[in-house]
Amino acid sequence: MNRQAINGEARRLHYEIWHKRKLLFPMGEPSSIAMCSPDVAARVLDVQYEYRDNLGRFRAGQAFYEVAGILNRDRGIISVSTRFHQAAIRFTGAHEIGHFLLHPGEVFHRDRPVSNDHAEKRPPREQEADYFAACFLASEKLVTQEFEPRFGRGPLHLTDTVAYHLRKERMQELLRAPTGSLEFAAAVAGARVFAGKGFMSLAERFGVSIPAMAIRLQELGLVGD
Template structure:
């Protein structure tokens, strides 16, 4: 499990990198910046970091003698990051951000010379090798930075935190979905995922937060819970 101190360190690193991107973008986009999820595209950051970025149809599939689907790979000797074209968009995006995290946090580790990763979605944080957990957390913060998520969350749902009750459940899940949502256990991901998937609330229609930030509903739900934007 990543310590609170390490999380704070990663948060600070990502904020600094984002700020550099924003300042550079202000010179490029004279009429206003694009949405932050577009601005913080991980593939662009990887290239800015000095690595080439490639979407590959064929990826190396073995590590330590065991076979598995290689979703992402870093080759620090050739300065290249590869991501499999077989993955869904959200998985490609999170995997790319995960590899960027390895570059920023772990580039000098011996295991990064030709490091391979399984598909990464942000849905299994807290149950992996510490180095992989750090790259997962970096990816989550990179793709869904706290202040940005809070801004777009509040624009959609108003209150922070959004508390689960019958009225909220109705607006999130519709009349038929109220019983199941109200029966969900406190602390579960049922409500956060439902909020991440929601495309309307109190008469307003919008892109779901999951779609807007390019994350799976579960990964977005985990981020909402982590930022205490939803509550039971």
């Protein structure tokens, strides 16, 4: 997976949305984070974007899965199921945009919900679409801008003081977490209070799940051991 190239595709899409923002948002421009939405990206790419109550099921091995998203390139449609929580819906939509841009040979593609398992377990093309979704929904610039007022300049390292600010009396649970786990990053991603300051969590601010934001914080080097 060429992460630099994938991030470049996400940045180009951000630029195109920004360049066309007055046409896309004639009633007033939303925040930069709100502009980074899969339905907005679909408008820029001239792809129909629809929400559906039920996209059916498909079989993978011995298991059956609810379909979370579909890319139908021939018809120019991306469909996203509303059967999942909002963060999953948003990430699935961005994931399908990723397939549209990164994998032009894919004419018809169905996706099951993204799990919280380690991304390395997923096939390469799914990892690429996942990474595109993360770059598009939570760009390095915007995540850093939101991170620093909450936690200071990164990387934030796990110390006794940081653990206390994140978990208070349960700080030992965080300090005993296995090295290399997502637990510390997840605590930062979902935190609504730190050092006496209250705020919207980073996961909520970017409309993604806590595990997805935790992975993104690690990718960007904003949290350390």
